[in-house]
Amino acid sequence: MDDVKQIIIDxxxxxxxxxxxxxxxxxxxxxxxxxxxDSFSMxxxxxFLEKKYKIQIPDTKATPEAFDSVKHIMSLLKEYVNI
Amino acid sequence: xxxxSKAKEFYQNELKNIATAGLSKEERYIRSPxxxxxxxxxxxxxxxxxxxxFCANNYLxxxxxxxxxxxxHQGLDNRGYGMSSVxxxxxxxxxxRELERKLTEFLKTEDTILFPSCxxxxxxxxxxxxxxxxxxxADKLVHASIVDGMRLCKAxxxxxxxxxxxxxxxxxxxxxxxxxxxIITDGVFSMDxxxxxxxxxxxxxxxxxxxxxxxxxxxxxxxxxxxxxTHEHCGVIGRIDIITTTLGKALxxxxxxxxxxxxxxxxxxxxxxxxxxxxxxxxxxxxxxxxKVLDIxxxxxxxxxxxxxxxxxxRKKMTEAGFDIKExxxxxxxxxxxxxxxxxxxxxxxxxxxxxxIGFFFPVVPRGEARIRVQISADHEMxxxxxxxxxxxKIGRKYDILGKxxxxxxxxxxx
Ligand SMILES: Cc1ncc(COP(=O)(O)O)c(C=O)c1O
Numbered sequence: 001m002d003d004v005k006q007i008i009i010d011x012x013x014x015x016x017x018x019x020x021x022x023x024x025x026x027x028x029x030x031x032x033x034x035x036x037x038d039s040f041s042m043x044x045x046x047x048f049l050e051k052k053y054k055i056q057i058p059d060t061k062a063t064p065e066a067f068d069s070v071k072h073i074m075s076l077l078k079e080y081v082n083i
Numbered sequence: 084x085x086x087x088s089k090a091k092e093f094y095q096n097e098l099k100n101i102a103t104a105g106l107s108k109e110e111r112y113i114r115s116p117x118x119x120x121x122x123x124x125x126x127x128x129x130x131x132x133x134x135x136x137f138c139a140n141n142y143l144x145x146x147x148x149x150x151x152x153x154x155x156h157q158g159l160d161n162r163g164y165g166m167s168s169v170x171x172x173x174x175x176x177x178x179x180r181e182l183e184r185k186l187t188e189f190l191k192t193e194d195t196i197l198f199p200s201c202x203x204x205x206x207x208x209x210x211x212x213x214x215x216x217x218x219x220x221a222d223k224l225v226h227a228s229i230v231d232g233m234r235l236c237k238a239x240x241x242x243x244x245x246x247x248x249x250x251x252x253x254x255x256x257x258x259x260x261x262x263x264x265x266i267i268t269d270g271v272f273s274m275d276x277x278x279x280x281x282x283x284x285x286x287x288x289x290x291x292x293x294x295x296x297x298x299x300x301x302x303x304x305x306x307x308x309x310x311x312x313t314h315e316h317c318g319v320i321g322r323i324d325i326i327t328t329t330l331g332k333a334l335x336x337x338x339x340x341x342x343x344x345x346x347x348x349x350x351x352x353x354x355x356x357x358x359x360x361x362x363x364x365x366x367x368x369x370x371x372x373x374x375k376v377l378d379i380x381x382x383x384x385x386x387x388x389x390x391x392x393x394x395x396x397x398r399k400k401m402t403e404a405g406f407d408i409k410e411x412x413x414x415x416x417x418x419x420x421x422x423x424x425x426x427x428x429x430x431x432x433x434x435x436x437x438x439x440x441i442g443f444f445f446p447v448v449p450r451g452e453a454r455i456r457v458q459i460s461a462d463h464e465m466x467x468x469x470x471x472x473x474x475x476x477k478i479g480r481k482y483d484i485l486g487k488x489x490x491x492x493x494x495x496x497x498x
Contacts, residue, residue: 035450043240
């Protein structure tokens with residue numbers, strides 16, 4: 001569980017934050033409304049998770065709400081994979 | 084008719100949410116031709132004001148140029164008003180092909196295809212050139228029309244951090260398995276006026292065997308020594324595979340766009356690009372005027388040189404006055420204010436000083452990055468620029484932000 005959480009946070013940090021950013025990200029940080037993740041980068045996050053866990057998340061499930069925090073993303077993941 | 088209360092209430096609610104979030108957009112009516120001096124009615128119903136325009140993309144000041152207007156009239160007289168057809172049925176005139184040839188020559192590419200707009204060019208280009216087994220690798224800050232075009236394409240999406248070449252390299256490595264790959268970037272990014280690192284991008288593209296697409300909407304006609312665009316500025320003419328650009332900004336500013344680049348690519352777009360196949364192209368009036376614009380800017384670099392001089396002068400004077408301006412050489416000069424309300428308050432005050440500028444804030448730019456985006460034009464004379472600098476200084480003093488850096492402005496006004 002914590003592993004998955006850390007994997008997602010690491011990915012977001014590495015892919016979306018500038019190298020010198022001091023922004024804190026925890027499982028409740030709002031990703032979409034804070035502007036860290038936009039609809040554009042959401043796609044790469046989705047692709048990353050799909051590849052990593054060998055699953056398919058239907059586009060209808062990949063809503064901004066479902067991706068708005070690491071916690072939300074984890075509950076989405078749980079529908080498709082045993083984490 | 085089934086526009087019942089359900090739909091009506093739903094839309095009313097959406098509108099209310101937009102308004103509550105402070106994101107409603109309101110049009111301002113301009114009651115004169117586009118230019119440095121314009122007459123504006125704002126807010127709607129208010130008395131008309133004469134203001135100096137600093138927010139058009141009229142970089143070369145050709146939107147209302149007498150030669151361009153004359154050419155538009157000639158186009159109307161000689162080739163009529165409308166085509167009533169898409170290109171490949173009976174909507175192509177000799178002058179359409181001639182304009183494509185002139186664009187090809189100006190951009191120093193192999194061939195060009197016109198689109199109704201650059202939005203359409205970007206919407207149509209990816210789906211034709213890339214498929215499921217291919218990859219699109221885009222800068223995070225590419226224009227909305229590219230984002231939409233990429234959505235319509237089945238190729239796998241990779242996004243690299245803005246102008247971060249190490250990150251781009253990582254993405255190129257990650258996508259090695261894909262069949263065809265395309266690096267996608269704006270030539271100039273419209274919110275900061277910064278220029279893509281096309282030399283490094285081309286080097287990486289060659290090393291990792293990827294194509295390069297550049298949207299040069301904010302460059303064509305004036306960036307680079309002879310105004311060809313960012314590929315000229317970065318010394319990579321001939322190394323960019325695909326350029327998309329617009330006729331709707333520096334090139335007369337009416338409407339229309341194009342894809343210019345490798346011959347096979349343009350040929351294939353002519354067979355398959357949906358906005359080209361299923362929508363009327365630019366009308367004869369615009370084709371004729373745009374063609375004249377290309378004649379003018381191919382004949383002399385006078386207008387881009389004046390624009391460059393204006394830009395350097397304005398940036399220098401505003402920096403001296405104590406404003407925090409994002410560095411650069413582009414006529415987009417972002418005056419950083421960081422706080423959203425501050426940016427709209429200052430823009431409003433400037434309007435009443437006769438200076439027409441707009442505040443930009445989240446979600447158009449990242450939170451805490453609010454600014455006034457000043458756009459310089461070759462139509463501006465020294466008197467225009469000096470008036471603007473004076474007004475900015477007066478209002479800057481009123482809000483006590485002159486000489487203050489980011490930290491100090493945020494301390495005073497918040498993010
Ligand atoms: C970078 C960029 N690409 C494309 C467009 C769209 O151009 P057009 O008005 O021709 O659709 C714009 C205009 O806002 C732009 O800034």
